[in-house]
Amino acid sequence: MENNPTLAKVAAIQMNCVLGDRDRNLEKASRLVEQAVQNNANMIVLPELFNTGYRVEEKDMELAEPIPGPTVEWMEKIASKYGVYMIAAILEKGESEGLIYDTAVLVGPEGLAGSYRKTHLWDQENVRFTKGDQFPVFATPYGRVGLQICYEVGFPEGSRILSLKGADIMVYPSAFGMPRLYAWDLATRSRALENGAFLIAANRTGVEKTETEFAGHSRIVDPLGRVLAEALEEDEVIMAEIDLQLVAKQRRTIPYLRDLNRKLISDEYI
Template sequence: MTLKHVVAAVQMNCELCNKAGNLQKAQMLIEQALEQQATLIVLPELFNTGYRVEEQDWQYAETIPGETTDYLQRIATQHDVTIIGCILERGEIEGTIFDTAFVIAKNGILGKYRKTHLWDQENIRFNRGDALSVIHKDDLKIGLQICYEIGFPEGARILTLQGANILVYPSAFGEKRYYVWDIASRARAIENGCFVIAANRSGSEKQSTHFGGKSRIIDPQGNVLAEAVQEDECIVATINLQRVIQQRREVPYLRDLNKAVFHPSE
């Protein structure tokens, strides 16, 4: 079993409604991660379209699998790498849209997650997801959440109790709420004894939405192993899953959780 993994978070400024350009930029940043031997790479929320495409949500939404996941699948297959992204997904019912994260490896789509806690106008734009599950890639047990959900400890805890040892947050998190991003991302790591990868957007859209950047990789003690400082950047860190076990033994929140009171899996 391989306990050490090189993981990466991509931070990028996206051009609204320019799928081709955004995919090319994402590939460039993925290639930077590959040059540093990364085997798990996380992209931001709605990286392929930009976030503020609300007037054209249906136009730019895709099926999974579909155009964007096929594009990333080719990269994953060529380089034997795992890629996590997040796009607008067309639902099974015509006219419905989800904000959906997915995990792609060389052998295909390993799983997906539809955002359940929607921020502000997302409640008008999107349908809510209704399921949490851990996605396995070798000894990595990946719990997916999206952006705003970094402030909801319940989802992270349920995923941890389902076996997650790494929590991943593709995000388009706002600049003025950096204080939430900073504390919540480290809190989710500490309280669950997990690694956290939070890949955030940078730049601005429609002169009113300003993204916070500061994508980060965090260890189970809440230490920030790497943090992005540039508009377009790929940060990389080596994680050792043995630290998950060590932290959960040193601070045994999961052992001491009174499940009979909280019923976290129901």
């Protein structure tokens, strides 16, 4: 793998979280990240709001962090120590007082590489969070990465914009609900297939406030829509080797991006 720049080993971490307890969640995440590192992962994805839990709406202001902040600094230390790239979504304290974003961050060995604010909010997230409006793509030694978050797996527009901007890998830190597992199954494979891209989706498990049950089934999907690895345990690390040559090959085999009539799409984002 070291002699082939198109190959990478990626990992998705599936985990349950302790509601509102950053220290305990980071402690558990550290053990799972260590497991991924010991298996030679180059890129590691954690779930949405893994550091705080998801249903912390009463404490959003208290738990939100600036970027960089404590959780990003924790990620930076690990990324620097092991030479890996890490992706997670956390509560971000906005520039304007009182505004909070659900934000995915990408951290590499050199530090914070960038962030993405969730643009499509689910249900009560529309009350809790402010929407983002940018679709950045980040270059890494293991491919160009586009970030989305959870519910956005059901919106093909975001992943299509990212693909047109050059993304080879779509990453979805998630806290996706069990009642919609059927949508997760179909949408994760569809976003990979229609864009000819790899997809890494790291989801939550467990139940919060006795009513919000998370679906698990974190997965890594190839550009043909094939599931390379899937998590079935409460706390689990899944891994797969990806070959970026398959991205180019699949985009020639089913040329959705080539044949897309771009005149029908606003050029505001691409």
